Structure formats: C-alpha cells, structure tokens
Amino acid sequence: xxxxxxxxxxxxxxxxxxxxxxxxxxxxxxxxxxxxxxxxxxxxxxxxxxxxxxxxxxxxxxxxxxxxxxxxxxxxxxxxxxxxxxxxxxxxxxxxxxxxxxxxxxxxxxxxxxxxxxxxxxxxxxxxxxxxxxxxxxxxxxxxxxxxxxxxxxxxxxxxxxxxxxxxxxxxxxxxxxxxxxxxxxxxxxxxxxxxxxxxxxxxxxxxxxxxxxxxxxxxxxxxxxxxxxxxxxxxxxxxxxxxxxxxxxxxxxxxxxxxxxxxxxxxxxxxxxxxxxxxxxxxxxxxxxxx
Amino acid sequence: xxxxxxxxxxxxxxxxxxxxxxxxxxxxxxxxxxxxxxxxxxxxxxxxxxxxxxxxxxxxxxxxxxxxxxxxxxxxxxxxxxxxxxxxxxxxxxxxxxxxxxxxxxxxxxxxxxxxxxxxxxxxxxxxxxxxxxxxxxxxxxxxxxxxxxxxxxxxxxxxxxxxxxxxxxxxxxxxxxxxxxxxxxxxxxxxxxxxxxxxxxxxxxxxxxxxxxxxxxxxxxxxxxxxxxxxxxxxxxxxxxxxxxxxxxxxxxxxxxxxxxxxxxxxxxxxxxxxxxxxxxxxxxxxxxxxxxxxxxxxxxxxxxxxxxxxxxxxxxxxxxxxxxxxxxxxxxxxxxxxxxxxxxxxxxxxxxxxxxxxxxxxxxxxxxxxxxx
Amino acid sequence: xxxxxxxxxxxxxxxxxxxxxxxxxxxxxxxxxxxxxxxxxxxxxxxxxxxxxxxxxxxxxxxxxxxxxxxxxxxxxxxxxxxxxxxxxxxxxxxxxxxxxxxxxxxxxxxxxxxxxxxxxxxxxxxxxxxxxxxxxxxxxxxxxxxxxxxxxxxxxxxxxxxxxxxxxxxxxxxxxxxxxxxxxxxxxxxxxxxxxxxxxxxxxxxxxxxxxxxxxxxx
Numbered sequence: 001x002x003x004x005x006x007x008x009x010x011x012x013x014x015x016x017x018x019x020x021x022x023x024x025x026x027x028x029x030x031x032x033x034x035x036x037x038x039x040x041x042x043x044x045x046x047x048x049x050x051x052x053x054x055x056x057x058x059x060x061x062x063x064x065x066x067x068x069x070x071x072x073x074x075x076x077x078x079x080x081x082x083x084x085x086x087x088x089x090x091x092x093x094x095x096x097x098x099x100x101x102x103x104x105x106x107x108x109x110x111x112x113x114x115x116x117x118x119x120x121x122x123x124x125x126x127x128x129x130x131x132x133x134x135x136x137x138x139x140x141x142x143x144x145x146x147x148x149x150x151x152x153x154x155x156x157x158x159x160x161x162x163x164x165x166x167x168x169x170x171x172x173x174x175x176x177x178x179x180x181x182x183x184x185x186x187x188x189x190x191x192x193x194x195x196x197x198x199x200x201x202x203x204x205x206x207x208x209x210x211x212x213x214x215x216x217x218x219x220x221x222x223x224x225x226x227x228x229x230x231x232x233x234x235x236x237x238x239x240x241x242x243x244x245x246x247x248x249x250x251x252x253x254x255x256x257x258x259x260x261x262x263x264x265x266x267x268x269x270x271x272x273x274x275x276x277x278x279x280x281x282x283x284x285x286x287x288x289x290x291x292x
Numbered sequence: 293x294x295x296x297x298x299x300x301x302x303x304x305x306x307x308x309x310x311x312x313x314x315x316x317x318x319x320x321x322x323x324x325x326x327x328x329x330x331x332x333x334x335x336x337x338x339x340x341x342x343x344x345x346x347x348x349x350x351x352x353x354x355x356x357x358x359x360x361x362x363x364x365x366x367x368x369x370x371x372x373x374x375x376x377x378x379x380x381x382x383x384x385x386x387x388x389x390x391x392x393x394x395x396x397x398x399x400x401x402x403x404x405x406x407x408x409x410x411x412x413x414x415x416x417x418x419x420x421x422x423x424x425x426x427x428x429x430x431x432x433x434x435x436x437x438x439x440x441x442x443x444x445x446x447x448x449x450x451x452x453x454x455x456x457x458x459x460x461x462x463x464x465x466x467x468x469x470x471x472x473x474x475x476x477x478x479x480x481x482x483x484x485x486x487x488x489x490x491x492x493x494x495x496x497x498x499x500x501x502x503x504x505x506x507x508x509x510x511x512x513x514x515x516x517x518x519x520x521x522x523x524x525x526x527x528x529x530x531x532x533x534x535x536x537x538x539x540x541x542x543x544x545x546x547x548x549x550x551x552x553x554x555x556x557x558x559x560x561x562x563x564x565x566x567x568x569x570x571x572x573x574x575x576x577x578x579x580x581x582x583x584x585x586x587x588x589x590x591x592x593x594x595x596x597x598x599x600x601x602x603x604x605x606x607x608x609x610x611x612x613x614x615x616x617x618x619x620x621x622x623x624x625x626x627x628x629x630x631x632x633x634x635x636x637x638x639x640x641x642x643x644x645x646x647x648x649x650x651x652x653x654x655x656x657x658x659x660x661x662x663x664x665x666x667x
Numbered sequence: 668x669x670x671x672x673x674x675x676x677x678x679x680x681x682x683x684x685x686x687x688x689x690x691x692x693x694x695x696x697x698x699x700x701x702x703x704x705x706x707x708x709x710x711x712x713x714x715x716x717x718x719x720x721x722x723x724x725x726x727x728x729x730x731x732x733x734x735x736x737x738x739x740x741x742x743x744x745x746x747x748x749x750x751x752x753x754x755x756x757x758x759x760x761x762x763x764x765x766x767x768x769x770x771x772x773x774x775x776x777x778x779x780x781x782x783x784x785x786x787x788x789x790x791x792x793x794x795x796x797x798x799x800x801x802x803x804x805x806x807x808x809x810x811x812x813x814x815x816x817x818x819x820x821x822x823x824x825x826x827x828x829x830x831x832x833x834x835x836x837x838x839x840x841x842x843x844x845x846x847x848x849x850x851x852x853x854x855x856x857x858x859x860x861x862x863x864x865x866x867x868x869x870x871x872x873x874x875x876x877x878x879x880x881x882x883x884x885x886x887x
Binding site: 261 | 331333335
C-alpha cells in the first residue's frame, strides 16, 4: 500500500516536472536555443496563479485559474522570444545563454519586488481532500495534477501530430533551413515554440504552487530538472523529456524513501552520467538535426 | 566678461561649493553597510534583516547602503569588498546565511571591522574572530531550548530530527543531537534535506516507521511548511516542534489553520506574540514602513544595529571603538538584554511558541532565559 | 507581356570573401527541362540556393516576369518556386504522408487532394504513407522530395543533383519523375554533374564552371 502511495506521489510530481521538461524541449525544437529563463517561467506561472486567485472570490478551485495562467505565461514567452532570442539568433549560442539567463534574473527580481520573498501558495486545483482507494490515501490534488498534465500533454500531441501547424513545427525542429525552403515562416514557429513552451512551464507552476508552494528563487532548480530530464530522455525528444521527468520524480520520491534524499540525489546524477557514457543521445534520442 | 559666461561661472561656483558641502557632510558621517540576502532561498529572512536594520538606522546620522548578497559566498565577498571602499565604516550588517558569514569572517578580520548579524550557524563564533557579533541566540541557545521543550515538556522519549543540508541545517542538527543525548533521549531518526525537496512523504514515512514520538525540525520557511502540511495529510499526528522559521508570519500564512494548530517552534523572540507597548510600537512602525509583520530576525537585527548606535553615542567613532564597546558593554534591547560571551554571542535567551488559538498568532508557552549563564 | 518561366540576369553569389557565382544569366522555359551542368564546386548549388533565397545574391531573378530578387524565401515559394535540395533533405522523423502534407497549401481539402495526386504518381510512396522518412531508401527519399515539391504545384522546379548517390535503376525513376514535372507545364531547372543523365533528360543544357556560365554564351 505504501509503495502504491509513493508511486502516486511520484506520478503526480513527475507529471508536473514533465510539463516543465516538455516546455523546455518545445523551445529547443523551435529554435535550437536553450532557454535559461525557463525555470523562472514556471515560477511566473505559480505567481500568476497567486495573483489571479487574489482577484477572485476565496475558495475558487485552482483549475479555474489555468486558462489565465496559460495566457499570461504564453505572453511572457513571446516577450522572451522578442527580447532575448530573436534579436541575437544569428549569433553564437552562448549569446542566447547570456540573454536568457539575464532575463531570468530580471523575472526573479521582479517577482521578488512585487510579491516579496516569502513562499506563496495557490488554491488547490479541485479541493484539498483525499479519498481512500484500495487502502491507498489518494489526495485529490495529486489526481488533479496528473489529470491536468495528461490533458495538456494530450492536447499538445494532437496539435503536433494532427494539424498542419504541428507538422510545420516538427519539420522546423528537424531541418529549419529546409522548412524555410518550403515556405514555412520560421519566426512564426519560433514565437509559437516560445509561447507554447512557456505556457507549459506556467501550467506546471500552477500545478506545483498549492502542494509545494512557490518562491521567486525556485527557478534555478527547475531549469536544472528540465535539463536533466532532457539529457536522460533525449535532446529534442518530447517523449523522452516526459520519461526523464518521471524518472527524476522516481528518484526524488521512490529512491529517497529507501535510502535518503541526499543519496537519492547523488544516484540521480550518477544515472545521468551513465546515460551520457552509454547512450549520449539519450534514451529516446531524436535523429540528428540540421542547423539553419 | 560676457553676461552669459558670467552666469555660467556663477552657477559653476555655486554647484561646486554645494558639492563640496555634500562631500564634506558625507565624509563626516559614519557608515554601516547593510549586506543581506534579498534574493535567493534565504530572501525572506534576509529581507527581515534588512528591514530591522533600516528601521534602526532611519533618522540616525549614520549613513547606510543596502547590497544584496543573494546566496553564494562569492557575491557576499564582492559586496563586502565594495562596501569597504567607502570611508568611515564602523560596522557592517552581515548576512545571516552561514556559508556567507564563514566566507566574510577572514575579510572582516583583514579590514578589522565588526560584523553584526542574526545568523544562527554555530561555527561563526567558534573561529576566534573578534569581529563577529551575533544578535540572535545561536544554535547553542535555541537548540537547547528546542531539545529541552521536546523532552521536558512534551515527554519525548524517541525524538526524530529533520534538518536542512545547508551549513545552518548541519550546525543546528549537531546541537540538537548533542542536547538530546545530554537529556538522555538520543534521536531515533535523523535525516538532512536539500532546500529544493518538494515531496516529504519519503522522509515522513521513515519518521513514522522509526516510531518517533516527537518530530523536531531545523528547516527553512518553505520546507518547514511543507513538512507540517504533508505530515498532517498523511495522518502523522505526533507533536512537531519546528525551528525558528516557523515563528515567521509568512511561514504560518502558507498553512491552513487546522494544519497550524498545535504546531510549535523555537525562536529568539516573537514580536507579534508580545503585548507590551514598546513591542506594539515596534510592530506598528514596522508594519507602516514595510507593510508586513515583524519577526524575530528583524527584531534581532534592529536591536543589534541599535547597540552599535548606542556605541557611537557612547563615544565610539571608528570600527575599533565600536568593537570594543560591543565586547565590553551590556545593552537592553527590545527583545532581550545583550552581552558578549567573549566570542561574539550576544543573545542568550530563547522562547518556544505554539499555535494554540484560532487567530494564527503564536503564543509564547515557555521562556528559556540566560541559557548560557553569561548574563 | 510577361515572360513565362524563370529569368536570371547578372546573378552574383558571395560566401564571405569567396565569389561562388559571378554575373550569371540564364533562363528556364515552361514545359522544358533545363540542365545546369558543372563539376563539383562549379557554383550550381549556390546558384539554386540564391534563386530560392537561401543564399544572399546580387542581380535580377524573375518568375513569370515578376521580380522576386528582393523577396524573402517564403514569398518566393508563394511566387511559384519549389526546391528539391541536394541530398533530398526529407524530414526524417515525419512520415511519408507528413513530409508531403507539410509542403501543401493552407486548406486541408486542397492538401488532401494534392496528396492523392502525388500518391498516384508515386505508387511506392502510396504503399507506405505511415513509414518514417528515415526508413526509406535513397531512391524512395528522392521520390518523396520530388513529391513534396509537387505538393506546391509551382511554376518552377529547382532540383539540385537529384541523381547523387543513386543506382542506375533508380536514376531512371528520377528521369521519369522529371518528365511528370514537365507535363504539369512547369519550368524545370536541374543542376547536375552527371553528363549522361543531363543528356538523357535535358531539353537545354547550360555549362557552369568556377561560378561562370560558359556555354551557351548569353544563356539567358
């Protein structure tokens, strides 16, 4: 029963982490750029939830905040694209590292100035209670996190697999120059990648903010988790990012329960090193990408 | 000379004279740089430090600048070195983050400037530096209170400890462990957690499996609230006595009233729990200036800066004078009476607070005065 | 009266300090295969990339009499050019059908109609619409790349060394595909170093050497 409890907790946490990692990969695929402001985008989503909840009657379920959070963080993504990526996209990649790191610092300090340094909590998605199911205490919040993440990931999969825009996005991620030669507008795809990717990060922020709180300084550890997920799962692979994120949660929850948290963290990094040595392209490594 | 040029010359002379007056005034005033973590995982506590220092310095003749030390020792060292470029620095408000303090101590000794801080990390006053003055009861004091309350008041026979893996956490855990053993009740379970850990089920399940009858926490604000929330959610109903983070109103604000009820914490003091007029005046002034509730870190820093101002009023005009005054005098601050134990530990009392009412304001349930016997 | 087909006048392409194409003039008429024949490094690819807008250039480029030389690539595509690059460059992770659809028009109904047409012309592709492009052979990928160009129904086809790395039997299939493109009434400009293939398919041949059009002189 306890193992089932741990599995559920790991799945809930991993689902939220998966949204973070998927958002990271969406930007990566649209641009080849590593967006170091991505962790701060998760935090921005959490604080957007806190702010919007403050404008609504008390007791409102957190799921109601999702559309607003998605819109706000998608707009943030467009700003990041316009300020920190598009003007310098023809420069060496390290330039984008610097601009997105700087943007992330601006977001962190901005949130600190507006909301203060204290951790904040957002409303529970559907309620704070729990249900007993086959001897396992299942919190409504955990179930809601899993369901919301699954819904968003499913919607993304539909868009990417079944729509022309999704095909164009995937084509750009594999060969942007050839995509351009077919008439696909790369700037549009770039903006879409940033908007979608940051919206996913924001959604993760909402999902995490009730159970785990949100602080302005949380961004650094979140970008690290996204990076680890992508290294394990495969650079550029959405499926791999999800698997990598779930694996991180398995270490944080499962491995930590039988050893200790510091040991679990060390073992996670050893696993990352093993992946890099044995299969450097990651578990679901994508075919080689052609740079524009 | 042409009329226009004459006007320009006159304006230049006035401006230059004015500047030299300003410069002279600045050269005459003493300075206390305020170097605190305003961003990063300790930003909540660091902001309290900043606010307490500012409240004490506002209206005084002493000049001050605030610099953010964030979370890394390098940033703190850079901020300190930049601060030393100014003239007439008589003291420095130093960050409460233990790892930063440990990096700053050699610099403070090199520049021979006393640092006043509210850092709880025990080690900062064990390195033999004459330039560290801690205005918050150190781990030696608060962890003694923490352990004694658990054993003597709650009857703990199998205590468990969860601490942070930071220098603050390790220092506190070592003191808690030592005190519990001295009281004859060694811990049955101990684990350290990274600041970023979100899911507490693994560690709480191990606490439950250990058969612990009291849980002692030595964690920062967010992790403290997470442990309490998740312990209650999983039905772990043993008493929880948290570290000083739990006394902060911002930490309490993260929890529902039902989750708060019965929870306790150690602290140097709790300004919002006191009802005396001087505390109310302090709390009112704090709320008015900063739009938030004061906590013990703010109060400790406020008292510490005020003691330095008292030293200046007492005739100290440079860093050596301030240091000498702090070493050899008592000071009746708002929170308590301060006096150095010879190593720079100025505060020697602690309290235990518990959330026992519906109003979410903790009550002081036990005072531990002069724990070290220095006063 | 607008001149149909492709018209290039005084085209110069530079890659940094290196001049890849110098003052080239040529034309490709509708309903014909014009072959640009030259050795490796002669400037064939640079010239085609400049026409499609993937390489910067000076000079005039016109499609059906319309000057496209100042247009961005996506607008040149809309003006009626399709490009089949050297090495095929199909999207390896997309399926056969997806590779074709992504090059299709905005309306879904139009896309599906053109997809059906391409599958009729290339039965090999019709047999494996759900296979990922990386799973196809070199010849099948070349068919896919040509089919992808067909989806746009352009006035001008640009093909860069379509026979590179292919077996003789497959090269015959490529020749057949070019014939189909010509049947649509489009102008086809093929860059090749395979003289035998050029002789087989071309209605007109233009020689390019070290970035200059050498024969016939005044090729435009």
